[in-house]
Amino acid sequence: MPITMSTDDIAALNAALLQQVADLHALIGWLDVGHQQMKDVVAAELHEQLGSPLTALAMRLALITRHGGSEPKLAEHWTKAHALIGNLTQTTRRLQHQLRPVALDALNALxxxxxxxxxxxxxxxxxxxxxxxxxxxxxxxxxxxxxxxxxxxxxxxxxxxxxxxxxxxxxxxxxxxxxxxxxxxxxxxxxxxxxxxxxxxxxxxxxxxxxxxxxxxxxxxxxxxxxxxxxxxxxxxxxxxxxxxxx
Known part of the structure; x- marks a missing residue:
């Protein structure tokens, strides 16, 4: 037996569907904000836990090399270590930028x-x-x-x-x-x-x-x-x- 629906029933179903879609978009928006906040925290952690220590490590290696004089082996190790630190620093900065672009601060101000x-x-x-x-x-x-x-x-x-x-x-x-x-x-x-x-x-x-x-x-x-x-x-x-x- 076919099911018949009145115009009011159809309108009510449409309204309920639209409300569900609106609720879903609101939830997605809330999740997106929360996701971005989490990315901001990770970006800050990258800066604090990796960025500053890598800079300090590069300075210490430079001091070691300076005090080691012209020892060839030491100079070779320094060159390789310096290249590794440079790559790690670039990777850290790239990840920070992807997680939270610096331009977001300009967005708030300008x-x-x-x-x-x-x-x-x-x-x-x-x-x-x-x-x-x-x-x-x-x-x-x-x-x-x-x-x-x-x-x-x-x-x-x-x-x-x-x-x-x-x-x-x-x-x-x-x-x-x-x-x-x-x-x-x-x-x-x-x-x-x-x-x-x-x-x-x-x-x-x-x-x-x-x-x-x-x-x-x-x-x-x-x-x-x-x-x-x-x-x-x-x-x-x-x-x-x-x-x-x-x-």
């Missing part, structure tokens, strides 16, 4: 555009990829949480380019108009075959898309194999408050 400029400059120096940042319009004051989410989405796209695209150059656009804040990240790398993209395994792209959904922003990827990739996000801006009526 705003999104300044934070992106600093982040892209550091990224270009580290990877050799030529980065161009274009700002269109005047930056609109947004909440710190919103700016952090936007920064995380863009930094996720940039990190994907550094790890997978094999790109030589990258262009980033941050724009503001009366209705939206929009970001675009384009590169000249190997591109993506979107028809064969496995979202379940593409954790970085999934996280960017989920963060955009939590912000109620649109998220789009345009790419073809061998023709680079373009990631675009559009965030509707809050409507300005109406001016008070004259008395």
């Amino acid at each position: 705003g999104l555009s300044a934070a992106l400029a600093e982040y892209l400059e550091q990224f270009g120096q580290r990877t050799g990829i030529a980065c161009t940042l274009t700002i269109e319009g005047s930056e609109v004051p947004l909440s710190l949480a919103t700016n952090q989410a936007l920064f995380r989405i863009l930094s996720g796209a940039v990190d994907n380019i550094g790890q997978h695209a094999g790109a030589r150059s990258m262009q980033v656009l941050l724009g503001y108009d009366a209705m939206t804040c929009h970001m675009t990240v384009s590169d000249d790398g190997c591109g993506i075959d979107l028809s064969r993209l496995d979202w379940q395994r593409s954790y970085g792209l999934r996280l960017m898309r989920e963060r955009a959904t939590i912000l109620k922003a649109t998220f789009e990827i345009i790419s073809l194999p061998g023709q680079g990739c373009r990631v675009t996000l559009r965030l509707p801006l809050p409507l300005p408050l109406p001016l008070p009526l004259p008395q």
